[in-house]
Amino acid sequence: MRPFLFSKSSAANQALAKKNSTTQYIAGGTNLVDLMKKHIAEPESLVDITSALPAKIEPTAKGIQIGAMVRNTPLANDPTILAKYPLVAKAVLAGASPQIRNMASTGGNLLQRTRCPYFYDVTTPCNKRKPGSGCSAIQGENRMSAIVGYSDQCIAVHPSDLCVALAALDASIKIQDKSGKMQSISFTDFHRLPGTTPERDNNLPANALIHSIEINENAFAKNYAYVKVRDRDSYAFALVSVAAAFNLNGDQIVEARLASGGVAHKPWRWLEAEQYLKGKTANAATFEAAANIAIKDLRPQTHNGFKIPMLKGAIETALQQCLNP
Amino acid sequence: MLGALAFIPRGVKAFYEEVKNFIVPQKEQLPLTVSINKKSYAIKADTRTTLLDLLREDLNLTGAKKGCDHGQCGACTVHIDGERVLSCLTLAAMVPGKEVTTIEGLANGDKLHPMQEAFIECDGFQCGYCTPGQIMSAVACVKEGHTKSVAEIKEFMSGNLCRCGAYNGIVESIQKVAAK
Numbered sequence: 001m002r003p004f005l006f007s008k009s010s011a012a013n014q015a016l017a018k019k020n021s022t023t024q025y026i027a028g029g030t031n032l033v034d035l036m037k038k039h040i041a042e043p044e045s046l047v048d049i050t051s052a053l054p055a056k057i058e059p060t061a062k063g064i065q066i067g068a069m070v071r072n073t074p075l076a077n078d079p080t081i082l083a084k085y086p087l088v089a090k091a092v093l094a095g096a097s098p099q100i101r102n103m104a105s106t107g108g109n110l111l112q113r114t115r116c117p118y119f120y121d122v123t124t125p126c127n128k129r130k131p132g133s134g135c136s137a138i139q140g141e142n143r144m145s146a147i148v149g150y151s152d153q154c155i156a157v158h159p160s161d162l163c164v165a166l167a168a169l170d171a172s173i174k175i176q177d178k179s180g181k182m183q184s185i186s187f188t189d190f191h192r193l194p195g196t197t198p199e200r201d202n203n204l205p206a207n208a209l210i211h212s213i214e215i216n217e218n219a220f221a222k223n224y225a226y227v228k229v230r231d232r233d234s235y236a237f238a239l240v241s242v243a244a245a246f247n248l249n250g251d252q253i254v255e256a257r258l259a260s261g262g263v264a265h266k267p268w269r270w271l272e273a274e275q276y277l278k279g280k281t282a283n284a285a286t287f288e289a290a291a292n293i294a295i296k297d298l299r300p301q302t303h304n305g306f307k308i309p310m311l312k313g314a315i316e317t318a319l320q321q322c323l324n325p
Numbered sequence: 326m327l328g329a330l331a332f333i334p335r336g337v338k339a340f341y342e343e344v345k346n347f348i349v350p351q352k353e354q355l356p357l358t359v360s361i362n363k364k365s366y367a368i369k370a371d372t373r374t375t376l377l378d379l380l381r382e383d384l385n386l387t388g389a390k391k392g393c394d395h396g397q398c399g400a401c402t403v404h405i406d407g408e409r410v411l412s413c414l415t416l417a418a419m420v421p422g423k424e425v426t427t428i429e430g431l432a433n434g435d436k437l438h439p440m441q442e443a444f445i446e447c448d449g450f451q452c453g454y455c456t457p458g459q460i461m462s463a464v465a466c467v468k469e470g471h472t473k474s475v476a477e478i479k480e481f482m483s484g485n486l487c488r489c490g491a492y493n494g495i496v497e498s499i500q501k502v503a504a505k
Binding site: 001002003004005006028029030032033036037044046048050073096097098099100102103233234235 | 349350351352353355358371372373375380396399402408409410413414416418419429462465466469471479480481483484485491
């Protein structure tokens with residue numbers, strides 16, 4: 001690790017006042033400490049924000065607010081989350097290990113970096129790590145890489161499970177800036193596609209902190225599923241994952257949500273498939289048709305063509321599981 | 326001639342070491358008071374020190390193991406305020422004010438913790454390198470109540486790898502303690 005100065009802030013505005021281009025904030029540290037060990041993150045000063053941000057899950061007028069410092073385990077065990085937003089708990093428990101879930105924060109989950117092997121290997125070119133150096137994955141080992149929304153500069157995928165559920169539930173992110181002003185960004189606008197600036201993962205302004213996540217009341221607490229396909233049964237990043245939810249009137253789907261991880265640089269919503277599901281009968285034929293719509297325009301890399309049938313199966317399985325969560 | 330060539334790289338390296346003092350940020354030593362196994366230690370540590378290195382290198386508590394040092398193997402698992410965490414990804418600077426329990430703090434004097442006894446009885450280890458992490462994780466797994474089935478135990482022990490493959494004995498140990 002490169003040497004750094006360490007300080008602790010007990011309030012968000014205090015932490016924001018310390019921010020400059022060589023400062024980084026640390027919460028759970030599960031991703032950042034690792035990146036620092038590998039000299040991928042090299043902050044010259046580190047600010048501990050574990051006491052600076054809310055660590056509570058609280059009801060709001062429209063739904064629920066999850067403080068940025070709520071750790072993964074209490075989030076997945078929270079009675080209100082389990083009763084009203086169970087998709088969130090399901091996605092959290094699909095990710096990482098119990099030890100990491102005890103450490104990792106909600107805000108940090110949103111800001112974690114890709115696990116693309118070339119991003120982690122500092123001896124190879126990577127546009128995300130070193131802008132302009134090139135993308136090693138495009139010509140290299142890319143079985144974990146993106147199949148949609150990528151650019152000729154970066155084919156990395158976003159690693160979070162929680163974010164897939166939050167994207168599906170149309171959550172929003174409350175951001176606090178230096179002046180103390182709060183601003184709300186819709187979840188699907190938060191993470192970016194790589195385009196020509198793959199070094200930027202999201203639209204969080206440089207002088208701001210994630211304060212909390214908000215989810216509005218919804219009708220998706222009864223029929224929901226999170227399906228994650230990975231190289232081993234547990235404790236691995238997704239090859240593909242699917243968050244699915246719908247509400248039913250009899251056997252008719254009123255509204256559906258469908259999102260995926262492991263496919264793109266950001267949590268990916270299958271909007272056309274969601275639109276198709278509206279008003280249809282919830283059965284295997286409908287689910288297959290929706291999956292076919294989702295996979296129709298995907299462009300895999302040299303080593304991950306398998307992700308397309310895998311995704312199709314995962315979508316059908318997830319929608320089927322929604323009937324019996 | 327060859328001697329002169331050998332001198333150049335050394336000179337370059339020495340020059341680099343000199344320059345690095347200017348371009349590398351200042352190192353900071355923090356005075357830390359940490360509580361490990363209910364004992365308080367006052368110690369000075371570089372900001373970069375992880376809890377794992379503090380335990381092993383500074384406090385001579387070598388029970389927690391450095392397997393991967395990247396949060397992938399679980400060999401460094403300890404408890405902070407009763408919850409299992411990875412000490413290799415925890416900065417020592419963030420530990421003051423919290424209670425750390427390591428494998429050394431599990432037994433009551435010479436009386437082993439029931440999980441330690443179960444690991445011996447059920448052959449829960451072979452080489453023993455992952456064992457301190459496995460046991461710390463197993464104790465937490467039982468406390469959390471994630472022992473309703475073999476599948477649940479495996480899911481909630483997935484953060485601890487064992488390259489000897491003692492998994493069956495580990496699962497058995499956990500079942501044994503959970504049944505008590």
